[in-house]
Amino acid sequence: MSTQKPAGLRIRDLRVVFDGFAAVDGVDIDVSPGDVRFIIGPNGAGKTTLVDAVTGLVKATGSAAFDGQELLGRKVHHITRLGIGRTFQTAAVFEELTVLQNLDIAAGTNRGLLTLLRRRKSVPDSVAQAMETIGLTSARDRLAGTLAHGQKQWLEIGMLLVQDAKLLLLDEPVAGMSQDERDTTGELLGMLSEDRTVVVIEHDMDFLRRYARTVTVMHAGRILSEGSVAEVQADLKVQEVYLGHAKATSQALVQEV
Numbered sequence: 030m031s032t033q034k035p036a037g038l039r040i041r042d043l044r045v046v047f048d049g050f051a052a053v054d055g056v057d058i059d060v061s062p063g064d065v066r067f068i069i070g071p072n073g074a075g076k077t078t079l080v081d082a083v084t085g086l087v088k089a090t091g092s093a094a095f096d097g098q099e100l101l102g103r104k105v106h107h108i109t110r111l112g113i114g115r116t117f118q119t120a121a122v123f124e125e126l127t128v129l130q131n132l133d134i135a136a137g138t139n140r141g142l143l144t145l146l147r148r149r150k151s152v153p154d155s156v157a158q159a160m161e162t163i164g165l166t167s168a169r170d171r172l173a174g175t176l177a178h179g180q181k182q183w184l185e186i187g188m189l190l191v192q193d194a195k196l197l198l199l200d201e202p203v204a205g206m207s208q209d210e211r212d213t214t215g216e217l218l219g220m221l222s223e224d225r226t227v228v229v230i231e232h233d234m235d236f237l238r239r240y241a242r243t244v245t246v247m248h249a250g251r252i253l254s255e256g257s258v259a260e261v262q263a264d265l266k267v268q269e270v271y272l273g274h275a276k277a278t279s280q281a282l283v284q285e286v
């Protein structure tokens with residue numbers, strides 16, 4: 030008998046119902062370890078609700094397992110401890126604390142608040158490594174509130190790294206970013222996927238074409254299409270849905286890669 034655990038994210042027949050309305054309506058998704066999976070779809074398709082279900086924020090039926098561990102039915106903090114990290118559309122950082130203090134708090138080491146708030150000489154390896162990965166080492170003593178928009182988003186990702194998240198679920202990470210910040214974020218996704226699994230909810234089609242490895246298209250709570258960027262772009266069902274909902278998005282989607 031094989032003892033190997035199924036790895037990556039495995040979702041089966043996931044369903045989320047709000048007052049009789051199925052926001053997620055029987056979804057199956059497999060994301061392999063090391064993938065950078067983009068989930069796209071028109072407004073209201075169910076993308077955020079799907080991520081909410083996986084992270085324990087809404088009740089769901091079916092199954093969502095990561096590295097063989099069932100996530101549904103567990104409390105949010107337990108899901109975090111199983112290595113699932115999630116960002117929101119608005120970065121949730123402590124603006125009046127420094128970059129280092131934010132990472133320290135996220136790391137949740139057993140230091141008292143006073144120690145955390147004091148400037149320290151030694152920085153734990155995991156925190157130093159996270160700062161390096163997100164490019165904020167030279168900004169370690171800056172207040173998070175003074176960071177540029179993109180840097181705040183990267184700090185939030187850093188906070189997941191120090192928690193040792195193995196599955197990163199990022200909700201519209203490049204919304205409101207400059208082109209340079211988008212490029213840096215795209216490169217960061219590639220770096221993160223070297224030893225983690227990354228799932229990105231995104232509306233930005235240019236960013237998707239450049240940085241997605243695989244794509245899932247949702248529509249009305251279901252999976253409409255799945256595959257490589259080229260496969261999804263060529264799918265007539267996808268083109269129809271985008272033509273019906275947002276012409277500009279559709280044109281961006283079917284543009285040559």
Ligand SMILES: Nc1ncnc2c1ncn2[C@@H]1O[C@H](COP(=O)(O)OP(=O)(O)OP(=O)(O)O)[C@@H](O)[C@H]1O
Pocket residue numbers: 047052070071072073074075076077078079
């Ligand atoms: N807490 C809730 N109660 C009732 N309905 C909800 C709730 N949260 C989401 N919905 C509905 O579920 C559907 C899916 O919403 P969801 O936010 O998951 O879509 P989305 O694909 O993330 O859209 P967007 O791209 O606009 O963020 C929508 O019709 C939304 O109105």
